[in-house]
Amino acid sequence: MSxxxxxxxLSSFLRHYPFLEFLAVSxxxxxxxxxxxxxxxxxxxTRANKMPLVNPTLFAIAAVVLVLSVTxxxxxxxxxxxxxxxxxxxxxxxGMAVPLYRHTALIRRSAxxxxxxxxxxxxxSILTGVLVAHQLGASRELVLSIAPKSAxxxxxxxxxxxxxxxxxLTAIMTIFTGIVGACLATYVLKFAGxxxxxxxxxxxxxxxxxxxxxxxxxxxxxxxxxxxxAMALNGIATALLVPLIVDLLGRYW
Amino acid sequence: MIPMFTLIVLQLIGxxxxxxxxxxxxxxxxxxxxxxxxxxxGRINSDDLGATTGFLHQNLGLLFVPAGVGVIAYLPMIVxxxxxxxxTILVSVVATLAVTGLVMSQLARSESVVAExxxxxx
Numbered sequence: 596m597s598x599x600x601x602x603x604x605l606s607s608f609l610r611h612y613p614f615l616e617f618l619a620v621s622x623x624x625x626x627x628x629x630x631x632x633x634x635x636x637x638x639x640x641t642r643a644n645k646m647p648l649v650n651p652t653l654f655a656i657a658a659v660v661l662v663l664s665v666t667x668x669x670x671x672x673x674x675x676x677x678x679x680x681x682x683x684x685x686x687x688x689x690g691m692a693v694p695l696y697r698h699t700a701l702i703r704r705s706a707x708x709x710x711x712x713x714x715x716x717x718x719x720s721i722l723t724g725v726l727v728a729h730q731l732g733a734s735r736e737l738v739l740s741i742a743p744k745s746a747x748x749x750x751x752x753x754x755x756x757x758x759x760x761x762x763x764l765t766a767i768m769t770i771f772t773g774i775v776g777a778c779l780a781t782y783v784l785k786f787a788g789x790x791x792x793x794x795x796x797x798x799x800x801x802x803x804x805x806x807x808x809x810x811x812x813x814x815x816x817x818x819x820x821x822x823x824x825a826m827a828l829n830g831i832a833t834a835l836l837v838p839l840i841v842d843l844l845g846r847y848w
Numbered sequence: 849m850i851p852m853f854t855l856i857v858l859q860l861i862g863x864x865x866x867x868x869x870x871x872x873x874x875x876x877x878x879x880x881x882x883x884x885x886x887x888x889x890g891r892i893n894s895d896d897l898g899a900t901t902g903f904l905h906q907n908l909g910l911l912f913v914p915a916g917v918g919v920i921a922y923l924p925m926i927v928x929x930x931x932x933x934x935x936t937i938l939v940s941v942v943a944t945l946a947v948t949g950l951v952m953s954q955l956a957r958s959e960s961v962v963a964e965x966x967x968x969x970x
Binding site for chain 2: 629630632633650651652653655656659660663670673674677678680681683684685686687688689690691692693694695696697699704705707708709711712715716719720723724727728731732733737741744745747748749750753754757761763764766767768770771772773774775776777779780783784786787788789790791793794795797798799801802803805806808809810812813819825827830831834
């Protein structure tokens with residue numbers, strides 16, 4: 596293992612320094628890299644006057660990927676450390692009950708709008724995804740994998756598996772959807788003249804789940820709350836609608 | 849410590865419910881519903897959890913970094929079709945944002961939530 600590897604191979608480099616070797620095995624290094632990359636990306640975002648295209652999640656991912664590929668570190672080894680950060684997603688989702696509870700009155704007042712926006716938004720997401728991919732010549736498996744992309748990853752992958760898609764492919768599409776939504780939402784909503792915080796947040800959470808909801812929480816507490824609401828509701832709506840739509844379209848294709 | 853414990857225990861219960869009933873909904877979402885019920889019935893005071901959940905939500909973008917990095921491992925799967933997939937996602941996300949945002953803002957006209965978003969967010 597000591598020959599044929601570049602000088603930048605971190606684990607072989609560290610092996611020459613037994614004192615440091617534990618770094619490559621310990622989760623600390625990769626945990627620190629994840630936090631450091633995010634802090635750097637956030638400071639870049641602040642310096643860019645919080646321009647949505649300079650999305651901290653996107654830039655932190657890019658920085659970590661760069662470090663992993665330069666040092667020849669496998670994703671598995673990285674995730675052994677970074678999983679502590681990943682793990683917090685669950686408690687963060689459970690905790691979304693707190694802002695939802697605090698804004699219960701507003702949610703109740705906009706119940707009709709929420710139902711209509713959920714139904715039309717969810718249909719738009721699934722239909723445009725399936726139809727555009729089909730028109731562009733994507734294979735059937737690809738079309739099925741892209742259909743549930745607006746639901747949060749755990750849900751979209753489950754749906755994909757059930758309808759005959761490829762779950763890891765759906766995971767890629769879901770994360771891309773989140774990043775594209777987080778980067779573009781501000782511009783699209785401004786162009787469409789959508790100014791109310793709750794409508795903006797709901798559109799972000801519905802179209803691009805948690806990654807755009809993270810962006811919504813930074814815009815405004817109400818935007819974040821409605822993003823979380825849209826994300827939870829669209830997870831359920833997508834799980835119900837995708838199998839129906841795929842079944843229906845399957846009769847014509 | 850107690851707020852974090854509460855969130856983790858509720859996710860755990862949600863996970864058990866989700867798996868034992870074979871629901872397509874993740875355990876964390878069921879935990880969210882359970883927590884909402886506990887707040888609503890007054891068993892838990894939202895002020896006790898607010899600082900912890902506020903911290904998590906302000907740094908939500910960080911929590912997606914490890915999963916986002918994982919996507920790179922699967923990128924070879926899409927080398928041939930990346931242009932189709934990117935175009936599809938762009939069209940679909942823009943359409944979904946516009947339709948959802950417009951339907952929502954046209955139907956709900958509560959003055960209290962209409963705020964002018966600052967340029968470039970925040």
